[in-house]
Structure formats: C-alpha cells, structure tokens
Amino acid sequence: MSILVYISGEHAGAKASHEAVTYAKKLGSDVVVVASGNSSDLADLGTYGASKVLVDANVSDADSRQITALVAKAVEATGADTIIFSHDLISKAVAPRLSVRLKAGLVSGAVALPEGDKIKVNVFSGKAFGYVTVKTAKKIIALLPNSISPEATGSACPVENFDAGTGNAAVKVVDKKIPEGEVPLPEAEVVVSAGRGLKGPENWGMVEELAKLLGAATACSRPVADIGWRPHHEHVGQTGLAIRPNLYIAIGISGAIQHLAGVNGSKTIVVINTDPEAPFFKAADYGVVGDAFEVVPKLIEAVKKFKG
Amino acid sequence: MNILVCISKAPDTTSKIAFKDGNTKFDETGVQYIVNPYDEWYALVRALELKESNGGNVTIITVGTAADEAVIRKALAIGADDAVRIDVNPVDAFEVASQIASYAKENNYDLILTGKETIDFNGSQVGSMIAESLDLPYVALASKLDLNGQTLRLEQEISGGIQVLEVNYPAVVSCAKGMAEQRIPNMRGIMAARTKPLKVVPAYASETYTSFESFSLPEAKKAVKLIDPNNMDELVSLLHNEAKVI
Numbered sequence A: 001m002s003i004l005v006y007i008s009g010e011h012a013g014a015k016a017s018h019e020a021v022t023y024a025k026k027l028g029s030d031v032v033v034v035a036s037g038n039s040s041d042l043a044d045l046g047t048y049g050a051s052k053v054l055v056d057a058n059v060s061d062a063d064s065r066q067i068t069a070l071v072a073k074a075v076e077a078t079g080a081d082t083i084i085f086s087h088d089l090i091s092k093a094v095a096p097r098l099s100v101r102l103k104a105g106l107v108s109g110a111v112a113l114p115e116g117d118k119i120k121v122n123v124f125s126g127k128a129f130g131y132v133t134v135k136t137a138k139k140i141i142a143l144l145p146n147s148i149s150p151e152a153t154g155s156a157c158p159v160e161n162f163d164a165g166t167g168n169a170a171v172k173v174v175d176k177k178i179p180e181g182e183v184p185l186p187e188a189e190v191v192v193s194a195g196r197g198l199k200g201p202e203n204w205g206m207v208e209e210l211a212k213l214l215g216a217a218t219a220c221s222r223p224v225a226d227i228g229w230r231p232h233h234e235h236v237g238q239t240g241l242a243i244r245p246n247l248y249i250a251i252g253i254s255g256a257i258q259h260l261a262g263v264n265g266s267k268t269i270v271v272i273n274t275d276p277e278a279p280f281f282k283a284a285d286y287g288v289v290g291d292a293f294e295v296v297p298k299l300i301e302a303v304k305k306f307k308g
Numbered sequence B: 001m002n003i004l005v006c007i008s009k010a011p012d013t014t015s016k017i018a019f020k021d022g023n024t025k026f027d028e029t030g031v032q033y034i035v036n037p038y039d040e041w042y043a044l045v046r047a048l049e050l051k052e053s054n055g056g057n058v059t060i061i062t063v064g065t066a067a068d069e070a071v072i073r074k075a076l077a078i079g080a081d082d083a084v085r086i087d088v089n090p091v092d093a094f095e096v097a098s099q100i101a102s103y104a105k106e107n108n109y110d111l112i113l114t115g116k117e118t119i120d121f122n123g124s125q126v127g128s129m130i131a132e133s134l135d136l137p138y139v140a141l142a143s144k145l146d147l148n149g150q151t152l153r154l155e156q157e158i159s160g161g162i163q164v165l166e167v168n169y170p171a172v173v174s175c176a177k178g179m180a181e182q183r184i185p186n187m188r189g190i191m192a193a194r195t196k197p198l199k200v201v202p203a204y205a206s207e208t209y210t211s212f213e214s215f216s217l218p219e220a221k222k223a224v225k226l227i228d229p230n231n232m233d234e235l236v237s238l239l240h241n242e243a244k245v246i
C-alpha cells in the first residue's frame, strides 16, 4: 500500500510530524512525504519511515487551496491510496478540501491505527470514541497528536524538489507574533494550569515558576481568560483549546465538565484544590487536598530537589 | 454584506454521554439540544456585528430535520434575519457541506461562516468542504475577523502565538474563541424570532463518504490517589516512577 503524508516544512521537526510519519509507516510499506515550505528537518523524516520527501517551497502554509493542489498532485505522482495528516490547524483547512477534490472519505481526529475497516476517533470532546468506516477507494486520515509514539528506526531520506505549480496564494500572511521562550501549549508534554482559585493575576508567579522548572506550558480555565487575568490563548476546554499532554497539573480549578472536555485526553492528571468535593478529583490520577498558596511552593521545592 | 452562517445543533455541554442499540447510536434520553457554541457565540454574533456596522443580511442555515427547528429559532432570537433548513438527516460532514454548497451556489453570499467544530463529532470539516465545493478561499479557526474594503483581515492562533492573514471575499471562515462575545437573546428577540422566515428546502442530490459504525466510552478512571499536602516529594516521586511523566 502506498501512503502519502502531508507535513508543513515549518513543523517538520515537531513531534506531531514524527507521529504522522510513524503512523503511515505502520499502515504501509511505501511512505512518501509531501511538504510545503522548505526546512532542514525534512530529510530526518526518513528516520521515522519516509522513503523520500517531495517539497514545494513556493506553497504557503496559510493557503488551503495551494496546499490542496500540491497534495493532490503528489497523490497523482505516487498513486497513493491513503493520505495522512496531523490533525492541526493546517490540516483542518486542507484535509476536508482534499477529501472533496479527490472524492476520498476523511476520518478526522483518529487516535489509533485502523482495526479492520474501522478507524477509532475522538468524539464528544474526548468523552467517547467513535469507529468510522470509509466508503471511498481513497481515504484520508487526520491523526490526533499524542496518539502514538514516534519510532525512529530508519535513516535520513532524500528530499526532492516537487514543483506543483499552484500559482499565487489568495490568503496572505501579513504578520506573525510568537512570544519567544515559551513552550507552545498545543505541543507541550507537561502543562501547568490554574483557575479562579488563584484569586488574582498577581498570584501566577508560582504557576509560571513551576511550569518553567518542568519545561511545561501554562494554561488556564475560561473565567480566568475572560476576566483578563491570563491571555486568551491559554484557555483550555470545550470552547478553548483541547490538549492531550502527558501531564496536566490543575491548580484551583473546579473541574467543570466544559473544562474537562479540553483536558481529559491527558495521560496523567494532578489536581490541587482546597475542596475535597471538587469534581476535578473524579477525573484525576493524583490529588492534593490543600491550599494552592501552601502546596504549590512545596511542590516547587520538591521538583527543585528532584532535578538536583 | 450578505452573510450565511452555518448552524448545527449540539447536545448541551453538560449532557451525559451514553449510547444505545448496541453502542451504534447516541442515546438522546434526557439530552437538551443547543446551538453548537462555536456557531452561536462566535460565527453568528460576529456576523451580526458586521451587519450592524456595514449593513446587509444574516441568514442562518441548518442541514437537519424538523426536530432542529427549536434550535434554529434560538439562533433567530439572537438576531439573524432569516433561516433556511435543508431537509436532510445528514450522515457525514461531506453530505452537510454538499447540501450547503448547493444552496449557496443558488444564492450569492459575500461570506460564509461556520463554527470551529461541532462539539459532538469534533470533525472541523464542514467549512473547508464548502469552500472547496464553491472554489473559495478558506481560513480555519479564525479568532478575529475584520472588514477592510474588499479584504478580510483575520487572526489565527498558531502554536503559542498569533498569525494575521488577509484574503479577499467571498470566502469561507470557521470561527473560534476571541471573535465575539456571547449574546443572550432578550424577550423582544425571542418574540420576533417566532415570526421570522424559516424556509425549508428539499434535499439536493448528494453522496456520503464515511459513516460512524459504533461508539465506545473510555475506561473508567481509577480512583484518585490522594497525597498529603505536606509530602510533595511523594508526588514528585510518583510522577517520576509510577506515571513516568517527568
């Protein structure tokens, strides 16, 4: 079976990209990557199972029509019958377009390899799983990040220029602001999050300190973003970001169902809350019933000791 | 500016998730349906704001059965001018998108807005599929949308930061948090919604590509392990040795 994986050059070195190539390799023997935008990390995708990378550096990551044309052309060139994406911002714009263009059923939010003809996906914001079948000859799978572990078993592969001739981008990027030094929340393996229990924005120092020690990103509950204690991009939950880190530490967050919807895909959850009845404890692996203002500084000390 | 806002119904966010008929169907017992929050809070409200400052019309469209009309009236109460229901009980996102695209082809819109995703199936597919069917540009998960002549200025949250985009309309945009503030319908809006036009359109010919065969619930979490607040060394050790996450 011939499998094509779309990777954005900008994300070629990201764990989610390594996961997508690993997933493809487990599906079929011949895995080709098609990439938009050049990057020195592309050849390294061979390590995860790609036999080669086709790259068109003229395609903009912001223009879903250009990327769709590029991937469609690569499908034609390779004869691929299965196309893999990582279920991120770019794939959410491109994979459905490609599905219409190729008449290929799209399974989005896959969390596992297919079992027979069924593919397991996340539904109800992580509160359940669905099993999807595809009726079309070609299929597209958008893999949810952190669903399988990347496996580096091969070696670097050739990167070839692939001119898809997609014309000019209709969507133009006019500005990009990325705060430096912070761990981006969607990709973070460890997340330290806090809620209204922290009483005010001036108390976030200890949250940031703990996050820094753990190499973690910071997050927050919705009311905290709504009242402006924390930036909006930190808001997780039903109406914010859905994340699936290995470790989620929730401080002074009650654990409302809409909050859980964004974090219950986390592998391990630690809850710190004064109220033993807080609903979050039901979703937690480890719980500390106590005052955050006493517990968090102690936790910081313990982590410092552990890190030596 | 004429705006089409795609509205889906969704189970109330506090609904108990359960399945019936051998785990092949969502169990609707006791479930209240609401307007999918992304469609209501962000897409619809931003469409109304654009209409308020630039004139035009806001039409909402749903692909669904007569049972969805209560949810449609709710969106009308928030301020949409009129509503369209395409009479199909859709099987997949492609079917929804084909129906909406067929309708949109017959009626010209400057802007088609969807929510970021439906909170039940979390597909994030419909908007992009509509855009492809109409050969329009598409921007996913916009957190801001402003109008500048013929150009839309959009913001998107990208890992940890913000990206500003420009595209000429007509276009399709999916709407995420940040775009607008929730509006609570007032009594006048609710009364007015009763008499606003709700057009029912028969199904267009369309195909389906995928289907949900069954569902399952995640394994129940093991009971929480409580740790003495004075013994954070134990927590760190458990996270390292037992959970292996640090």
Ligand SMILES: Cc1cc2nc3c(=O)[nH]c(=O)nc-3n(C[C@H](O)[C@H](O)[C@H](O)COP(=O)(O)OP(=O)(O)OC[C@H]3O[C@@H](n4cnc5c(N)ncnc54)[C@H](O)[C@@H]3O)c2cc1C
Pocket: A194, A195, A196, A197, A198, A220, A221, A222, A223, A224, A235, A236, A237, A238, A239, A240, A251, A252, A253, A254, A255, A256, A257, A258, A259, A262, A272, A273, A274, A275, A278, A290, A291, A292, A293, B013, B037
């Ligand atoms: C449609 C809809 C969508 C929503 N979407 C989201 C969403 O995406 N994300 C989200 O987060 N919410 C969302 N909400 C809101 C959600 O229902 C809750 O209101 C919200 O999550 C509560 O935030 P919180 O836990 O920070 O605050 P609170 O509920 O006020 O909880 C504060 C917690 O802190 C504890 N506490 C107090 N003092 C201390 C202390 N000194 N030390 C330790 N603990 C302390 C308290 O015991 C309490 O449990 C949504 C609601 C609706 C209706």
Ligand SMILES: Nc1ncnc2c1ncn2[C@@H]1O[C@H](COP(=O)(O)O)[C@@H](O)[C@H]1O
Pocket: B005, B006, B007, B008, B009, B036, B038, B039, B061, B062, B063, B064, B090, B093, B096, B113, B114, B115, B116, B117, B118, B121, B122, B123, B124, B125, B126, B127
């Ligand atoms: N049945 C439907 N009728 C109208 N719009 C829909 C329907 N289903 C989904 N949508 C729109 O498409 C968006 C994305 O849905 P989805 O692709 O299912 O996650 C939703 O937020 C709605 O705006």
